[in-house]
Every structure is written in structure tokens, then in C-alpha cells.
Amino acid sequence: MAASISDNISNVKRRIALACERAGRQALDVKLVAVSKELDVERFKEIIPFGLKVFGENRVQDFLKKFDAVDADLEWHIIGHLQRNKARALVGKVSLIHSLDSLNLAATLNRLSEIQGYPWQVLVQVNVAGEDTKFGLHPSALSSFLDEIREMSGLKVWGLMTIAPYCKDPEEARPIFRRLRELKEEMSRTKPWLELRHLSMGMSNDFEVAVEEGATLVRVGSTLFGSYS
Numbered sequence: 001m002a003a004s005i006s007d008n009i010s011n012v013k014r015r016i017a018l019a020c021e022r023a024g025r026q027a028l029d030v031k032l033v034a035v036s037k038e039l040d041v042e043r044f045k046e047i048i049p050f051g052l053k054v055f056g057e058n059r060v061q062d063f064l065k066k067f068d069a070v071d072a073d074l075e076w077h078i079i080g081h082l083q084r085n086k087a088r089a090l091v092g093k094v095s096l097i098h099s100l101d102s103l104n105l106a107a108t109l110n111r112l113s114e115i116q117g118y119p120w121q122v123l124v125q126v127n128v129a130g131e132d133t134k135f136g137l138h139p140s141a142l143s144s145f146l147d148e149i150r151e152m153s154g155l156k157v158w159g160l161m162t163i164a165p166y167c168k169d170p171e172e173a174r175p176i177f178r179r180l181r182e183l184k185e186e187m188s189r190t191k192p193w194l195e196l197r198h199l200s201m202g203m204s205n206d207f208e209v210a211v212e213e214g215a216t217l218v219r220v221g222s223t224l225f226g227s228y229s
């Protein structure tokens with residue numbers, strides 16, 4: 001089992017590097033966010049020695065259990081819909097929130113940043129495919145959303161995030177990823193005060209296509225840990 005985890009990690013890293021090569025990008029520009037949500041705390045502790053440093057969780061309770069259980073110097077990202085009343089528990093503990101999806105949440109985080117003592121680093125989640133089942137702003141609402149949170153000094157918006165619909169053929173996700181990249185370019189051009197650096201896109205099924213389309217953060221869970229959880 002141990003061998004297979006380290007194989008999985010090196011495989012995913014190799015596939016990211018190859019996708020970068022195809023796209024003429026530097027492998028260093030893509031960060032692997034290991035999604036540990038399917039691992040319980042015991043399993044999670046077992047995979048720490050394999051050297052992954054950046055972890056993504058989508059439920060606050062699951063994140064806190066793991067955060068409290070390990071001393072290792074890890075970087076934590078919240079990647080799923082965040083309820084406002086759970087945000088306080090994250091103060092001082094997370095490096096990036098990928099899933100800013102409403103003005104209410106923005107206002108809550110902005111207020112909490114005073115307790116935290118520094119701004120939250122966030123990505124705005126965009127529901128590019130317009131699926132009813134997914135959170136995130138409609139692409140047409142993104143521009144005014146960014147204007148509305150501009151004055152919130154407790155938020156630092158570093159980019160955009162999306163979740164593509166699951167398709168057997170990852171090529172079908174390509175237009176979604178491309179659209180997110182275009183939105184980032186469009187927002188950067190029309191709002192020079194923004195510093196959008198990141199595109200969080202791509203999961204186990206489609207991360208290579210996402211990297212080819214410009215992802216800087218890929219969120220991979222089952223391909224790393226599927227056999228282990």
C-alpha cells in the first residue's frame with residue numbers, strides 16, 4: 001500500500017510535467033493540491049511521510065480534525081463551499097480558500113480578517129458550465145462581483161476556480177477550462193487593480209487537460225489516494 005501511494009504521487013507529478021511540456025509551460029508553475037477529503041485521520045497521518053505538503057479539504061470539520069492531529073508543516077486549502085458560520089473556525093489556519101462564491105461570504109471573511117490580523121487569500125469560484133448542482137458565480141456576474149469586493153481589504157483575490165462537469169472523456173472539459181482562463185484574462189485587462197495569478201482547475205479525471213489550458217493549481221484526490229481510503 002505504501003509503495004502504491006508513492007507511485008501514485010510520482011505518476012501524478014509526471015503527468016503534470018508532461019502536460020506542461022505539451023503546453024510549453026514550466027512544471028514549477030503548477031501546484032498539486034492533494035485532496036485528502038476521503039481519508040480519515042489515521043490514514044491521513046500515514047500518508048504524511050510521502051512528502052505531500054499542500055492539502056485541500058472541502059468540509060471544515062474534516063479539515064479541523066486533520067489540522068489538529070498533525071504537527072507537520074503543511075499548507076491547507078479549502079476547496080468546497082464554505083458556510084458563513086463555519087468561517088471563524090478557519091482563522092489563522094488556511095492558506096487559500098478556493099471557493100469564494102457569494103457577497104455574504106466575502107463580507108463575513110472580510111470582518112473575520114480583523115481577528116486573523118491579515119487578509120484571506122481567496123479564489124472566486126465560477127460556475128462556468130452553469131450546472132444547477134454546483135456553487136459558484138455565473139460568468140456574467142463575475143465582473144460586478146469583483147467590483148463589489150474591491151474595497152474589502154480583508155480579502156486578497158488571487159484568481160479563479162472552477163469545477164468541470166464530470167465527463168468520461170476529459171477533452172469535453174477543455175472548453176470549460178479555456179473559458180475560465182479567458183475570464184481571468186478579461187478581468188485582468190478590464191480591472192488593472194486585480195492581481196489574478198491563479199487558475200484552480202482540474203481534478204483526477206481531467207487535470208492534464210486543465211494544465212494544458214493554464215491551470216496553476218490542480219486538485220487531485222482519488223488518483224492519489226483512491227485505493228487507500
Ligand SMILES: *Cc1c(COP(=O)(O)O)cnc(C)c1O
Nearest residue numbers: 035058079203204219220221222
Ligand atoms: C473532491 C474534490 C476534488 C478531487 O476530486 P478527485 O476526482 O477525487 O480528484 C477536487 N475539487 C473539489 C472541489 C472536490 O470537492
